[in-house]
Amino acid sequence: MFYMFNVGTQITVRDVDSDAFKEFKAEAIKRGLTLGAALTIAIEKFNSEKKPKLKFSDWKATSWGKGTEHLSEEVDEILYGGK
């Protein structure tokens, strides 16, 4: 009788932010997971994220009227009282 085991894939990853990885590793340990298991969960979550469907070119723009001409420059001023 033959058994087949999914032994997983070994990977080496470059350019991972060290602080983010430290936090990830600590969280995996806290949850009792191996790094591989935690990473698989993270990858599955990433893969399951819905890809955007609406194209920017399909946006229908409208005129917001007088007094809104500079809103794109005034975000911080409107929300936080200016820079």
Add this chain to the structure above:
Amino acid sequence: MIFIDASVFLAKDNLSDVHHQKALAILEDVEKDKYGSALTSDYIFNEVVGVTCRKKSKEKAIELGRKILHSTSLLNINDHLLEKSWNLFIESGFNFSLVDCTIIIVNEILKIEFLATFDKEFKKIKEIQVVD
């Protein structure tokens, strides 16, 4: 990769905005993959909805919010990103809001080359290539 700031979404949706044509051109290039994949964050989403609500209407804010949710990947600012952004906000000599600091940190950590924004303040950050 390119990060899209609130200013670009607002200009894109509003025909009256002084930067409307530029926003159209930027997002047309984004659609053609000129900058690689595009994303924004939940903090930016909140800014767009907040400004639209305050200056136009809640109905318009919902409409624009839905467009963003259906067209752009949204990154959640987690504890780690917030802590780094908060430290930058405290230490930065520039006049950035906390949300601006989250943009700088996200671009640094995810190694995002481009930032689509009409906020000139970001041109002071030499590591960020502003697309405007």
